[in-house]
Amino acid sequence: MKKKQISLILGSGGARGYAHIGVIEELEKAGYEIISISGASMGALVGGLYACGKLEVYKRWVLKLRAINVATLIDISFTHGGIIEGDKVFRKLAGMIGEQKIEDLSIKFTAVATDLVKKREVWFQQGDLLEAIRASVAIPSIVTPIKMGEMVLIDGGALNPLPVAPTQADMSDLTIAVNLYGAPKKPVSMTEVEMASNFTMLDIFNKTLDIMQDALSRYRISGYPPDMMINIPVDVCNTVDFHKADEVIEAGRLATRETLKIREEE
Numbered sequence: 001m002k003k004k005q006i007s008l009i010l011g012s013g014g015a016r017g018y019a020h021i022g023v024i025e026e027l028e029k030a031g032y033e034i035i036s037i038s039g040a041s042m043g044a045l046v047g048g049l050y051a052c053g054k055l056e057v058y059k060r061w062v063l064k065l066r067a068i069n070v071a072t073l074i075d076i077s078f079t080h081g082g083i084i085e086g087d088k089v090f091r092k093l094a095g096m097i098g099e100q101k102i103e104d105l106s107i108k109f110t111a112v113a114t115d116l117v118k119k120r121e122v123w124f125q126q127g128d129l130l131e132a133i134r135a136s137v138a139i140p141s142i143v144t145p146i147k148m149g150e151m152v153l154i155d156g157g158a159l160n161p162l163p164v165a166p167t168q169a170d171m172s173d174l175t176i177a178v179n180l181y182g183a184p185k186k187p188v189s190m191t192e193v194e195m196a197s198n199f200t201m202l203d204i205f206n207k208t209l210d211i212m213q214d215a216l217s218r219y220r221i222s223g224y225p226p227d228m229m230i231n232i233p234v235d236v237c238n239t240v241d242f243h244k245a246d247e248v249i250e251a252g253r254l255a256t257r258e259t260l261k262i263r264e265e266e
Helices: 014-029 042-051 055-063 067-072 087-097 129-136 190-198 201-223 245-265
Strands: 004-010 032-040 082-084 108-115 120-124 141-143 146-148 151-155 174-182 228-233
Touching: 004 014, 004 042, 014 032, 014 042, 014 055, 014 174, 014 228, 014 245, 032 042, 042 055, 042 087, 042 108, 042 129, 042 174, 055 087, 055 245, 087 129, 108 129, 120 129, 129 146, 129 151, 174 201, 228 245
Parallel strands: 004 032, 004 174, 032 108, 082 141, 174 228
Antiparallel strands: 108 120, 108 151, 146 151
């Protein structure tokens, strides 16, 4: 039987983006063939690694990361529009990816970034893969923006956390989107409400980003609804919990299995 071909949209969401790895593994296990990927931020990173055949190498690396390892990868800077330069991480990624052109990949790939100058989305569908990924993951005020010609590029999630539109012309059987701002696993308790007055600056940043990204995602998919949505619980981890790959990847697997099961029963 011919595999069902899919276009896969991988949303932004910081460390929650590890869930995309589990999603991809489960979709392949279920017999789907991914022929097209569109991603923003961590969705662009994971999608780009998959498209160039290096996702397994990346997975092995992140599974070994602990909080102390993540700390050593942070290169602090307060002079270029972001707290983190990102050079250390991208040197590691460059060693994995090498020199890859998007147009040469066997899978159609789009990395979505945001141009601060013209206030618009930028779709990278050709050119250097690593450069496109770096532009897409530049979290505003956290990771240094990328200057490219007359553009100043930041995280694609700033305008489109779930970029379905680049896949609309694909000749695939199904469009599947992975939303990293799904309903939380646990309902908010009164204890958590009381604790809100003691939020740290990082807590406030995380919560604010979550609210903005969730609202933007809902708005975007109302115009370009996918055929299937896989929702990853927003409380699976915080935006910067890059030392929790194991449990977040597993959350992606679980959410995918549950979504596919519900679809089969319909």
